[in-house]
Amino acid sequence: MKQSVLFTRAFKSFPSDEEARGIRFLVRAGFVNKEAAGVYSFLPLGLRVLRNIESIIREEMDRVGGQEILMPILHPRENWEITGRWTSFDALYKVKNREGKEAALGPTHEEIIFPVIKKMVSSYRDLPVYVYQIQDKVRDEARAKSGLLRGREFWMKDFYSFHRDETDLDGFYEKMKKVYLGVFKRLGLKVLVVKASGGTFSKYSHEFQVLSPVGEDLVLYCGKCGFAENKEIAQVKDGEVCLECGGMIKAGSSIEVGNIFKLNTRFSEPFSVAYKDEEGNQRLVYAGCYGIGVSRLMGTIAEVLSDERGLIWPELEAPFLVHLLELDGGRGDVIYRDLQRSGIRVLYDDRKISAGEKFAEADLIGIPWRVVTSKKTGTKLEVKARSSAETRLVTLLNFKRLLKTKR
């Protein structure tokens, strides 16, 4: 894409109403626009990142047998009455239509998916079932802050598994723990698997936490063996010896980017989601749910993978793989066409502005590979990775080879 065509622009100064570094860069570089506290629009660069994160998650959910669906935002009040959450769910937005009928705006979708499963599942032969969606959610958060990290409206992947018994659920739950680690690894994030409260209907749950000073969670973890517990349930303290390995327990702020939860029969009971086993007995379905904050991940990556000059996207999430900068006497058009023909995602800065401005903006936007063509580079290109200080002069052919071997 030509940058002269891109309708967003980078702003000279940071937004005055954002505190965390990641969101300050995202707004300043034109990835997102703030519409209200905790509510953002995704502009072309931001939407590309969001879609890339979605694709990675989708691939991994499909691989584990997840069947993708799409549920609505408007949920009938009755469904939430059945589970008792119409009154007990703290952050539930409620709307009334012109006939006076009330609806909840979906902050999570157990109240929709369980009745669907009830219609579809009747025998042990129909189980297990794995479904998921990547969908826009709303929550009336008490403190919507830190940009995309705690939004009132946010994109989430929610996955639900349905099983014939607890053993089958337990096995799948452990499998999903590994799948989740794989997702975050592909995204280039270091996560802690943190033991957390299971609420009223399960012994415990697990959260996937990324250490960051702007995180709202507090975890106690061992840097040596990976033991980690959420502050809420932790029995160890900062500076204590890790009982698992003898290492040292540390306390750290963190961002929760995912969680997995055994629901057991908490929702199949009120909705009577049951199946007939081999002996003809009706049995309740066991279920688990598995969330990943998709837009929150975008905010997290912006936060933890950035430096003082701007964002640093990993290749998979990046809005473009290559940022081509044409300076005086360069051969931008020819190189742009060539890279495009090779199927490489390129943002081409073809604007008539100073070299200094182009460099600063490239650092701000954070595309993995910066490529300069100018009088000075001649028939070659000056190539620099955003994550490195080193520049090198290579031919276009060798640059394309470099990109290929990297993948």
Add this chain to the structure above:
Amino acid sequence: MKQSVLFTRAFKSFPSDEEARGIRFLVRAGFVNKEAAGVYSFLPLGLRVLRNIESIIREEMDRVGGQEILMPILHPRENWEITGRWTSFDALYKVKNREGKEAALGPTHEEIIFPVIKKMVSSYRDLPVYVYQIQDKVRDEARAKSGLLRGREFWMKDFYSFHRDETDLDGFYEKMKKVYLGVFKRLGLKVLVVKASGGTFSKYSHEFQVLSPVGEDLVLYCGKCGFAENKEIAQVKDGEVCLECGGMIKAGSSIEVGNIFKLNTRFSEPFSVAYKDEEGNQRLVYAGCYGIGVSRLMGTIAEVLSDERGLIWPELEAPFLVHLLELDGGRGDVIYRDLQRSGIRVLYDDRKISAGEKFAEADLIGIPWRVVTSKKTGTKLEVKARSSAETRLVTLLNFKRLLKTKR
């Protein structure tokens, strides 16, 4: 995908709470699930159709220079106060958060996109700008009915164009009329371009209407020259002579699948969206908006392209291209793997149910190509298009060739 794995099922009987044929088939075949009046979940088969429709629309919007973005559902009340639509927009859902702040749930996005454009555009050099999104919308409809045709929650593509003057807007508006015709043609739908009211801020608008007895619109059209006007503004009557070509005017119920609208300065004025022209004068931006009902299109196709046995999807929208049925003595597994390796989207009915059930369900689901392998077909396949009664016995290789030449 193996049908034994697909978690949805076809129901023996029609839903009791749906009237139109299309939605009755969609529910019965497990494409969608009704959550409330006008609110549906898209299940795996339905989501595939929705995504396919989206892809076609996205391609055409990108081709005309549209830049994709994604705006939120929660809109600050202030934005709607500025345009006066907080009170005048009839079907606006409103919610209050815990702090008492009110928000509108987006039924359309002028109130969000204009302030974004204001931040990004300052000079005549920045224009024109074309942006669009494919997004979940809600409207507090008085009569939510006919399934996906008039929903309270629905997926829509909304495109907004911004221009330096009326002439530029007019030119683009005419271009979009052609683009829209191209989209509907690719989708396999016959549409009428219907002149309609332009509301208070434009002389007229254009609607894209598909004739159907279940449609809620009434259009007067000439079958010979294509002249068409919405009943609301029409000056001709059923049975009259067409003034354009001497043909005969007919009246018909129809479904509005898209519309295009000149907004002129209706929204740039209240939001002060202006640019500096070559002489340094501040001028208001001219705008147009262009909508397509994405989920409504799915409902429309189900309605107009179905027969008494079930749905009939065109290849591009179909959830799968091939429905492979294994009957007694067939070689389903081998053929399934082969088709998959060839990159063909196959639903493989590997279930142990009767041939009659398989045939009936295949007709209900409406995948374009039904392929049977059985003892009788031997090393060959019995191939039948859903839209035809003719069956033929061909080799797998020739069937694949047939699919290729079709595209």
